[in-house]
Amino acid sequence: MMRKALAGFAAVxxxxxxxxxxxxxxxxxxxxxxxxxxxxxxxxxxxxxLKVNKDTEQCGKEAKVENIVVGGNKGLANAVASIAGAKxxxxxxKAAIDQKGCKFxxxxxxxxxxxxxxxxxxxxxxxxxxxxxxxxxxxxxxxKFKKTMTEKFEKPEFIKVTCDVHSWMLGWIAVMPHxxxxxxxxxxxAKIENAPAGKQxxxxxxxxxxxxxxxxxxxxxxxxxxxxxxxxx
Amino acid sequence: xxxxxxxxxxxxxxxxRCLLGPLPAAYSEYAAVGPSSAPRIWTLLVALFRARVGxxxxxxxxxxxxxxxxxxxxxxxxxxxxxxAVYERKCAMCHGVKGDGKGAGAELLDPKPRDFTSGVYKIRxxxxxxxxxxxxxxxxxxxxxxxxxxxxxxxxxxxxxxxVAYIKTFAADKFKEAPKKLELPKEVSSSEASIKRGxxxxxxxxxxxxxxxxxxxxxxxxxxxKDDWGHPIAPANLTKRWTFRGGASRTEIATRIANGVLGTPxxxxxxxVEKPEDVWxxxxxxxxxxxxxxxxxxxxxxxxTTDAIPDDPNAEFWKKAAPxxxxxxxxxxxxxRNFNPIIDLVIxxxxxxxxxxxxxxxxxxxxxTTAEGRADAPGAAKKIAADAIALQxxxxxxxxxxxxxxxxxxxxxxxxLLRWEGGKAGEVSASGPTKLKTLEGGExxxxxxxxxxxxxxxxxxxxxxxxxxxxxxxxxTFVPVAFQAWDGGAGETGTRMSLTSWYYLRLEPPxxxxxxxxxxxxxxxxxxxxxxxxxxxxxGRGR
Numbered sequence: 212m213m214r215k216a217l218a219g220f221a222a223v224x225x226x227x228x229x230x231x232x233x234x235x236x237x238x239x240x241x242x243x244x245x246x247x248x249x250x251x252x253x254x255x256x257x258x259x260x261l262k263v264n265k266d267t268e269q270c271g272k273e274a275k276v277e278n279i280v281v282g283g284n285k286g287l288a289n290a291v292a293s294i295a296g297a298k299x300x301x302x303x304x305k306a307a308i309d310q311k312g313c314k315f316x317x318x319x320x321x322x323x324x325x326x327x328x329x330x331x332x333x334x335x336x337x338x339x340x341x342x343x344x345x346x347x348x349x350x351x352x353x354x355k356f357k358k359t360m361t362e363k364f365e366k367p368e369f370i371k372v373t374c375d376v377h378s379w380m381l382g383w384i385a386v387m388p389h390x391x392x393x394x395x396x397x398x399x400x401a402k403i404e405n406a407p408a409g410k411q412x413x414x415x416x417x418x419x420x421x422x423x424x425x426x427x428x429x430x431x432x433x434x435x436x437x438x439x440x441x442x443x444x
Numbered sequence: 445x446x447x448x449x450x451x452x453x454x455x456x457x458x459x460x461r462c463l464l465g466p467l468p469a470a471y472s473e474y475a476a477v478g479p480s481s482a483p484r485i486w487t488l489l490v491a492l493f494r495a496r497v498g499x500x501x502x503x504x505x506x507x508x509x510x511x512x513x514x515x516x517x518x519x520x521x522x523x524x525x526x527x528x529a530v531y532e533r534k535c536a537m538c539h540g541v542k543g544d545g546k547g548a549g550a551e552l553l554d555p556k557p558r559d560f561t562s563g564v565y566k567i568r569x570x571x572x573x574x575x576x577x578x579x580x581x582x583x584x585x586x587x588x589x590x591x592x593x594x595x596x597x598x599x600x601x602x603x604x605x606x607x608v609a610y611i612k613t614f615a616a617d618k619f620k621e622a623p624k625k626l627e628l629p630k631e632v633s634s635s636e637a638s639i640k641r642g643x644x645x646x647x648x649x650x651x652x653x654x655x656x657x658x659x660x661x662x663x664x665x666x667x668x669x670k671d672d673w674g675h676p677i678a679p680a681n682l683t684k685r686w687t688f689r690g691g692a693s694r695t696e697i698a699t700r701i702a703n704g705v706l707g708t709p710x711x712x713x714x715x716x717v718e719k720p721e722d723v724w725x726x727x728x729x730x731x732x733x734x735x736x737x738x739x740x741x742x743x744x745x746x747x748x749t750t751d752a753i754p755d756d757p758n759a760e761f762w763k764k765a766a767p768x769x770x771x772x773x774x775x776x777x778x779x780x781r782n783f784n785p786i787i788d789l790v791i792x793x794x795x796x797x798x799x800x801x802x803x804x805x806x807x808x809x810x811x812x813t814t815a816e817g818r819a820d821a822p823g824a825a826k827k828i829a830a831d832a833i834a835l836q837x838x839x840x841x842x843x844x845x846x847x848x849x850x851x852x853x854x855x856x857x858x859x860x861l862l863r864w865e866g867g868k869a870g871e872v873s874a875s876g877p878t879k880l881k882t883l884e885g886g887e888x889x890x891x892x893x894x895x896x897x898x899x900x901x902x903x904x905x906x907x908x909x910x911x912x913x914x915x916x917x918x919x920x921t922f923v924p925v926a927f928q929a930w931d932g933g934a935g936e937t938g939t940r941m942s943l944t945s946w947y948y949l950r951l952e953p954p955x956x957x958x959x960x961x962x963x964x965x966x967x968x969x970x971x972x973x974x975x976x977x978x979x980x981x982x983x984g985r986g987r
Contacts, residue, residue: 265653265664336650338711342672347573350704352711354649356718375709376653378668 242431243405248292249438250399250415256281257419261379263313269333270313274379277318278419286399287417287441289319291369291385291392294406295414295424299389301325305361308372308382310337310353315372315382319418321392324367327384329353329360337380342371346386350375369416383418415439519577520605527610530603535611538592543614553592554784556675560611563618564672564707567690569699570623573706579623580608582691590687628698629720634728642729645722649713654679659733662810662897665709672707679710681808683734687788692736698727738789741768744925744947746794746801748954753795753802755891757900762804765793770927772942777851778877785942786810786931790833796951801917802904803862805833811933812894814866829930829937830866833901836926837862837949839873841915847924850945852877860915862903866932867892869903873913877939883913917951925949 257278263270280288306322308315309330320327329339331353340350345366353360364370367388374380385392393401403413408431414424420441427437532541538557540547545559558565567583568575584604587595596604612619632638646652654669656662659682671677685692690700702723704712717723745766754761770792774785786809793804815830838848839858848857852874861872861880869890871883886905893900909916917923928943930936 336653338709340709340711348672350706350709350711352649352704352713352716354716356648357716360715375669375711376650376665378665378670 243407244429244431245434246292246294246403246406246411246413246427246429247434247436248393248395248401248403248413248415249436250287250290250292250395250401250417251285251438251440252279252281252287252399252420252442253285253440254279254281254443266313266333266335266377269335270377274313274377276379276381279417280318280397282397282399284398286395286397287420288395288397288399289317289383290395290399290401290415290417290420290441291319291321291387292395292401292403292413292415292439293321293387293392294389294403294429295412297389297391297407297411299391302390306384308384310374310380313374313377313380315380317394318381319383319385319394321385321387321394322364323390324365324386324388326361326363329362331355331358331360336376337374338376340373340375341384342373343368346370369418371418385416413437413439415441417441420444519581520602522577522602522605522607522609524606524609524613527603527606527608530599530607531610534596534599535607543611549592552783554675555591555671555677556673557592559673560614562672562707563615566705566707567700568623568703568706569626571626571703572621572624574619574621574623576623576625577605577608577612580611581605584608586691588689589691590684590689626699626703626714628695628702629723631694631698632721632724632728634731638725638728639732641722642725642727642732645717645726646729649717651726654709655682656810656897658896658898659683659730660808660810660897662808666810669709671709677708678810682730683808684738684788685731685734686737694727694731697730698723701726738769738771740771740789741792742947744768744770744792744794744949746796746803746949746951748919748952749795749797750954751797753797753800753904755889755902755904757804757806757891757893757902761795762793762900762902765795765804767806768792768794770944770947772927772929772944775851775877775928775939775941775943778939780938780940782936782940782942786934786936787929787942790927790929792927794949796907796917796919798907800904800906801951802902803835805835805864805901805903806898807833807929808898809894809931809933810897811931812899813932828935829932831899831932832863832865832928832930832937833899834861834863834872834928835903836860836874836928837915838924839913839915841918841921841923847946850926851943852880852928858913860909860913861928862888862905864890864892864901864903869901871905871914883911886910886914919951919953921951923949923951 258280259276259278261274261276263272263274277289282288301323305326305328306320307328307330308317308320309332311332313333331337334355336355337353338350339353339360339362341348345368346364349362351360364384364386367386370384370386372382372384391403391406393403395401406429408429411427411429412424413427414422416422421444423439423441425437425439427435429435536547538547538549538553539545539560540550543560545557547557550557564573565575565579568579570576570579581604584607585595585597587593652663653665654663661679661681663679666679669677669679680688688697689705690696700710702712702714704710714720714723717726745768747765768791769789771789772785772787774782776783787807789807791806795802809831813828813831836852837860839860848854848859853859853876855875858873858875861874863870863872869888871886871888873881873883888903888905890901890903907917924946925948926944926946928941930941
């Protein structure tokens with residue numbers, strides 16, 4: 212009887228101990244802060260214009276290849292900012308990328324591993340052709356009657372997406388290993404919500420300019436601003 | 445059976461390409477043109493020579509290979525080490541010792557040789573990226589029609605399985621994932637209704653964007669297409685089934701539609717047709733777009749007529765005329781050479797009457813390019829020239845088998861060219877591929893139609909040739925003829941052309957109505973004579 216009670220006590224103590232050890236990081240993540248990353252680029256914007264020879268009703272007469280888009284105040288658009296090396300669960304939110312006006316809209320989407328909806332608002336033939344190494348590459352036709360296709364991207368990676376029918380179309384799907392990321396808007400600002408507090412490293416990725424990192428002290432419950440400069444390699 | 449004839453055609457083309465090799469030696473003055481011949485030319489010639497020696501040495505097996513269809517065989521476990529030796533002897537010249545597709549010959553090939561280190565294979569019967577061993581074995585055995593990859597059924601089956609094992613080692617990690625067999629929907633046999641549905645689907649899923657309205661590879665997206673390695677790539681010409689890379693059987697075509705062609709712009713359609721069986725309707729439609737095989741002619745027949753010959757290439761007259769299909773290949777004798785010609789065949793029809801002779805030529809060219817079109821074409825930065833085609837005859841038609849040098853004649857024996865360029869025909873006298881002289885004052889007329897990636901041209905001139913440099917055509921004689929063609933849109937001009945060696949043209953006299961009169965009259969007379977003989981004989985016995 213006594214021995215049984217002792218064993219029970221020990222088991223409870225062990226469980227409690229485990230819970231105590233596991234608890235702190237959990238509590239820390241809850242007390243996360245927001246990081247506002249401003250990405251700057253001093254170089255010239257690189258947007259090429261091409262003549263369109265088909266589907267002009269949907270695509271327009273000119274197509275724009277947005278290699279480097281620079282907004283007001285030298286803000287760099289279409290860059291992905293994230294907390295390097297962070298760990299966290301997938302957001303569970305299904306991301307979506309549209310093909311509208313023979314462009315991928317938005318140009319860059321960022322998501323955690325899982326499904327992505329690929330929409331065809333144009334109502335003409337597109338083909339989703341991805342270039343990836345960690346995930347299987349896909350090349351699937353999306354004819355006019357196929358309004359939505361759902362594809363799975365399970366491994367973190369920056370995936371290039373093209374359409375061979377309209378060769379100027381280019382988009383990116385950033386599959387991130389954790390939910391602490393943001394994509395810069397046209398003025399070059401991205402917000403990382405709920406970032407783990409403490410000393411962190413912000414990593415910025417751009418399709419043409421590569422990666423840049425910067426250390427930041429994330430204060431719980433507050434917004435920390437950080438400016439990152441990108442240069443042409 | 446279909447595969448045997450396709451294989452035979454490829455093999456023939458490959459052999460012809462190889463046999464062109466020794467010609468420069470015989471005509472050394474042409475070989476000497478362009479002393480700057482880059483060393484890579486020699487590398488390729490050596491490669492071709494080696495291939496030829498290999499093929500000759502195995503000539504007996506080649507004949508066996510032609511007679512019997514390549515044996516499919518069940519999958520065997522090959523020995524990668526043994527395969528390495530065969531690979532280095534037979535494959536490394538193009539695919540590279542490291543399997544990266546960067547062998548010595550690679551630079552001049554289009555499409556480029558497969559990079560085995562990527563583990564990406566175009567032709568699969570699997571639903572995932574990993575091809576089955578059988579898929580790899582099939583390509584080694586049957587080759588890839590329309591590319592530089594010849595069928596290797598000359599190698600013993602065991603060696604081909606060893607090669608399969610060896611090429612997999614270049615991307616061992618990619619083959620960790622087991623191949624998953626693609627399940628095709630239930631087969632739908634061909635019928636008028638199925639072909640109709642296939643056509644509807646072809647339009648609905650916009651196959652024409654690349655393959656063109658009638659499947660002649662002339663779609664608006666064609667100039668933009670690139671493979672995963674960034675090399676330009678052409679869509680398949682669906683009217684020329686014998687050039688399909690992965691074979692032309694029903695199942696093979698349905699598999700390509702369902703599965704796509706990995707590493708190329710051709711996407712998978714299995715989830716992107718309205719109903720799964722549409723894959724078969726599309727297959728049936730594609731099969732209806734062209735003949736099973738090109739049925740190459742050995743002689744060009746020009747039929748005589750007593751009527752006027754129409755100029756219009758679309759006239760009913762020409763639809764009734766018998767087609768003669770002539771294969772063309774790249775000019776690889778003098779610099780600059782054309783290792784990857786665009787125009788691979790021309791269909792020739794001919795007719796003559798007591799005054800004139802006319803030729804009706806049909807060939808596929810994915811883009812119409814005229815000399816004037818150069819400046820405002822979307823690809824103006826690229827070098828383009830006017831599209832052109834030529835019929836070549838000896839300047840003087842003499843009895844006997846002696847003919848001028850087939851590559852536009854030489855200093856001693858010149859040739860006469862009926863040359864059409866960018867919509868207009870004229871006459872040229874040539875004494876070498878770069879020694880051309882336009883003949884003035886001729887009476888050549890032509891009319892051109894360009895529709896859906898195909899030219900149809902009628903060229904006419906008087907039967908009698910004016911002056912020394914124009915031949916006169918006479919009925920019932922054999923006239924040497926050769927053909928040359930240029931796709932200006934692809935930058936083909938000058939010696940960068942497709943051509944043939946000499947063929948013969950025969951002017952068949954018009955068949956008169958006498959053949960309907962003379963035999964019955966003879967039969968009647970014979971009958972009368974027989975009756976007379978019988979009567980005379982019976983009268984004699986009665987006496």
